[in-house]
Amino acid sequence: MSELLKTGDARDRLQSGIEPVFISSEIYRSTGYGNNHPLAIARIATVLDICENLGWLDTGGYVDSPVASFEELSKFHTPDYIQAIISEENAGIVSKESRERYKLGTMENPVFRGLFKRACTSVGGSIEAAKRAASGCTAYHPSGGTHHGQPGRASGFCYFNDLVFAILTFLALDFQRVLYVDLDAHHGDGVQDAFEQDSRVFTLSIHEKERWPYTGKVDDRGGGNARNLPVPRQFNDTEMDYLIKTAVLPLARRFNPQATVITCGADGLAGDPLSSMQLSNGCLIGAVEQLTSIAPSTVIVGGGGYNPWTLSRLWAGIWGMLNGHQLPSILPDSCENILSALECDLVDEEDVESHWLTSLADPDNPGPLRDEVKRIAEQVLGD
Numbered sequence: 001m002s003e004l005l006k007t008g009d010a011r012d013r014l015q016s017g018i019e020p021v022f023i024s025s026e027i028y029r030s031t032g033y034g035n036n037h038p039l040a041i042a043r044i045a046t047v048l049d050i051c052e053n054l055g056w057l058d059t060g061g062y063v064d065s066p067v068a069s070f071e072e073l074s075k076f077h078t079p080d081y082i083q084a085i086i087s088e089e090n091a092g093i094v095s096k097e098s099r100e101r102y103k104l105g106t107m108e109n110p111v112f113r114g115l116f117k118r119a120c121t122s123v124g125g126s127i128e129a130a131k132r133a134a135s136g137c138t139a140y141h142p143s144g145g146t147h148h149g150q151p152g153r154a155s156g157f158c159y160f161n162d163l164v165f166a167i168l169t170f171l172a173l174d175f176q177r178v179l180y181v182d183l184d185a186h187h188g189d190g191v192q193d194a195f196e197q198d199s200r201v202f203t204l205s206i207h208e209k210e211r212w213p214y215t216g217k218v219d220d221r222g223g224g225n226a227r228n229l230p231v232p233r234q235f236n237d238t239e240m241d242y243l244i245k246t247a248v249l250p251l252a253r254r255f256n257p258q259a260t261v262i263t264c265g266a267d268g269l270a271g272d273p274l275s276s277m278q279l280s281n282g283c284l285i286g287a288v289e290q291l292t293s294i295a296p297s298t299v300i301v302g303g304g305g306y307n308p309w310t311l312s313r314l315w316a317g318i319w320g321m322l323n324g325h326q327l328p329s330i331l332p333d334s335c336e337n338i339l340s341a342l343e344c345d346l347v348d349e350e351d352v353e354s355h356w357l358t359s360l361a362d363p364d365n366p367g368p369l370r371d372e373v374k375r376i377a378e379q380v381l382g383d
């Protein structure tokens with residue numbers, strides 16, 4: 001296990017005496033999407049188990065997630081849609097009308113036992129994260145990140161949109177400029193759409209181009225309040241570092257936010273079955289760390305991620321970074337046992353890399369900086 005090493009921006013924050021908080025719930029251990037769904041894998045429980053075994057939760061900082069009420073949900077979602085989720089879950093069967101109108105009960109957005117409470121807990125956690133961050137700490141809520149959720153329908157494995165609620169919470173607390181940065185492999189369409197008409201919110205999304213939901217093209221500026229950076233296949237660390245430094249940070253500083261909400265999906269990592277991005281976890285953690293320095297208040301959530309080994313190591317690593325820990329190059333046996341016990345239908349056994357079981361930090365994955373990536377930076381910075 002590593003010794004404590006205070007690094008960069010996280011160190012400055014810790015020295016100021018403001019400890020980060022980790023918001024989660026035991027509900028994520030007991031409910032799930034059901035067989036054959038890409039999210040039917042161990043996720044948050046593994047992140048918590050790794051952090052506990054590394055002693056990264058010993059000094060406190062864990063906050064049990066509140067559960068959002070119907071009234072809170074109604075601030076973004078339509079009451080008929082919320083009621084449909086409750087009714088369909090209780091009935092155990094989804095009507096044809098709900099399937100068509102709300103996109104519920106499909107392969108993509110199945111209705112399963114415990115769904116409503118789980119989705120409300122995700123929203124409650126992001127509301128709590130924003131409240132805590134408003135007082136100046138960094139709030140980490142890896143079970144959030146349902147960025148495709150729409151006001152009146154489910155979309156892309158997302159039922160409610162917890163990010164929208166984190167941002168609405170900041171706005172209700174009279175924050176005038178809230179930055180949203182989405183590092184998930186898919187476009188953060190639901191969040192962009194929600195605030196397209198609100199100049200208090202600026203959304204930035206880096207995602208793989210020509211991938212579902214096929215929105216977020218480079219010339220899509222969301223009514224002037226968004227920038228989109230759709231990147232080519234096999235996107236590497238060198239290119240991500242370049243876009244963060246050359247485009248994302250300058251745009252973020254230009255907006256001068258009072259709060260930042262970051263979605264750090266794990267599906268941009270090398271080895272994820274639902275994208276071809278090739279990032280190392282150190283690259284994404286470094287990007288998140290730099291983004292936490294943009295505003296006094298920061299909320300960081302998870303998002304997509306369909307490889308249980310790479311996602312749990314990334315999301316544990318973000319908590320380690322926030323607490324000034326260096327990522328251990330060799331994990332203790334207890335963590336190796338946790339990682340060795342994971343299973344995933346979408347990752348073939350022979351593709352499980354040995355370092356996914358024994359180490360928290362990936363090797364860096366530098367590569368060529370392609371002209372197409374340089375052009376994206378120019379386009380989003382230009383008038």
Ligand SMILES: [Zn+2]
Pocket residue numbers: 184185186265267303304305
């Ligand atoms: Zn995604």
